Amino acid sequence: MSNTTARIAVAYHSGQGHTARQAEAVAAGAAAVPGAVADLVPLDELTDEVWQRLAAADAIIFGAPTYMGSPSAVFKAFVEASVKVWAADLGWRDKIAAGFTNSKSMSGDKLNSLVDLVVFAAQHGMIWVGLDIYPGWAESTASIEDLNRLGSYIGAMAQSDADLSAEKAPPETDLRTAAALGARVATVTLRHQRGSLAA
Amino acid sequence: MSNTTARIAVAYHSGQGHTARQAEAVAAGAAAVPGAVADLVPLDELTDEVWQRLAAADAIIFGAPTYMGSPSAVFKAFVEASVKVWAADLGWRDKIAAGFTNSKSMSGDKLNSLVDLVVFAAQHGMIWVGLDIYPGWAESTASIEDLNRLGSYIGAMAQSDADLSAEKAPPETDLRTAAALGARVATVTLRHQRGSLAA
């Protein structure tokens, strides 16, 4: 079973590039796990190819910026269009799912966006994987450089200062957390796949 | 102060007409309160006039169908575009807000849509009013005709059988609950306005 491959799609929308950088970090984290390959799938145009790449994935990690407290409208258009996959006997059933989001403030209602993603994935019969990292930056001696510096668990959060372009934000610390999510999803997906083969 | 008028806007999107009927019931319930007028504002096209009518309102009741667990993409595009109101010193600050949603099943993750609406309105500094009606249809002797038959509190829910057109669904029982939300919002808005004048 050593040649099992886990295909991890990162299905994301980014308005100004910050969430795209988070998506790239998630994908890099996934691809670094032996046996996993990552596929970055922007959702700006919902071509047939987009749906084919998602159909071929063993895991889909969803990402969107948080705008006014929930995922972006472009992402929501994707969510809505996915009803055709849902209607075809739950086409994404048992795929692994996870999520990430970026906004300009520390909490910034990002948790609401992640809950939206969980609810969406559950309608598809997917299996949800979050982070398994203690909260960072949560003691007087702790550092902003800690993994999971914002204290999120159902998915990965990033914070980008409103006046910084995507070259400068989100900070490296949040990209490392994003990569850790990608790696974790790849690891769990491989386990899940090997189990399917063994059955 | 007897000539205070409460202007209640019902800002909604409807995909196939079911949520539109719910919106009409909300508006009729509001308009039936002495001193209140209702303004039905479809959000399909975000013209300048739409923003002017919402700016002129004392209360905005938001409504959208629940698609794959959250408000529709058309509604979300409105949410996103409202950032310009938000950026202008919280242009909707202290307006009264409320919400409603329709989907095909009884629970159907509609609560998640209503929480999205609460979070959105809170970002705008609005004041949230829900229902004040005990859950109906919740005893062995109770009836599907009860007000609030689905047991919702932060906003009004309606359920429309998937195979019925908007002429036949949602049922009257859910439209009465929608009207009760409209009436409650109008009453609270009038109180709020009289208080502002008295100050």
Place this chain on the structure above:
Amino acid sequence: MSNTTARIAVAYHSGQGHTARQAEAVAAGAAAVPGAVADLVPLDELTDEVWQRLAAADAIIFGAPTYMGSPSAVFKAFVEASVKVWAADLGWRDKIAAGFTNSKSMSGDKLNSLVDLVVFAAQHGMIWVGLDIYPGWAESTASIEDLNRLGSYIGAMAQSDADLSAEKAPPETDLRTAAALGARVATVTLRHQRGSLAA
């Protein structure tokens, strides 16, 4: 690998017996899957034995009644006490998790309870499994006897008329849905375990 065993704990609180019946149905559904065993763990007293049984489980399905919109205080005391497992290097990391809840009305803010359970399990680094069943009772020709008659996905919901004792409520239809959740969790857990062994 045919002798892999999946141990499914059902960790629940029940105030008046209705949620206990739902818990029993979840456990029966899990135990009916070849290779799985179920362990019903009431949380009324948090003895050492409770923690040992949960530590020994491969999956934990959490259940509580929804009281005033969220899981019961007894359940929440368990959530809080689990911080000692959390503090010991995430003792439940990678276990499979799922959830269910009962209340007297159809929607009844039960989704909020299930989201609480998802958030809680994510803090523990667990992997969340929901239902993979289309919404029932959602067409004019559909029946209250349909699986997933309330339309829930992140976990299983049951509705018990407020005037009926636990002998008579929740109805069989909701117990079948509960059993389906147990079966699904057992199946996914077995796959996950076989994958761990294969690695």
Place this chain on the structure above:
Amino acid sequence: MSNTTARIAVAYHSGQGHTARQAEAVAAGAAAVPGAVADLVPLDELTDEVWQRLAAADAIIFGAPTYMGSPSAVFKAFVEASVKVWAADLGWRDKIAAGFTNSKSMSGDKLNSLVDLVVFAAQHGMIWVGLDIYPGWAESTASIEDLNRLGSYIGAMAQSDADLSAEKAPPETDLRTAAALGARVATVTLRHQRGSLAA
């Protein structure tokens, strides 16, 4: 109508004193508004006097620490016990409600706790008031000293480093945000009351 008085109760639980400091700041912010008086009501013991003080209040601001992603079990016991107020024709109907919470990390699933509070207050038929403050600490030139430094809107958040006692955490910045919530609730409550008198 100049002698209208708004009685603002701050109903809270604190495990180790950090949330108590936040509660005191909320109360001080409310009491500083001319015409408002504040009443700090700890919920550790649910005596008759507690219920009487809450019954006498025009607004109740709820507060609890976030433990494992939701309000503390002591707070949840209060939520559950409030069913007797709910059962008596919605005894808190139309009171103003608001909420706050403290935890050790920046986001820390605090939003989930605040949503729990919103859902709870809505079941009681209360009217919800959040913050009306732009997110702070969200630009490269911004400061941790900004109001609303964590970016929360439906209620006030505070963050206390895990190794600091309640003398040293939460920081002053979060206490100022708490005070702003208290002041806003007092202002809205006065308006609401004057409107009731004018009717």
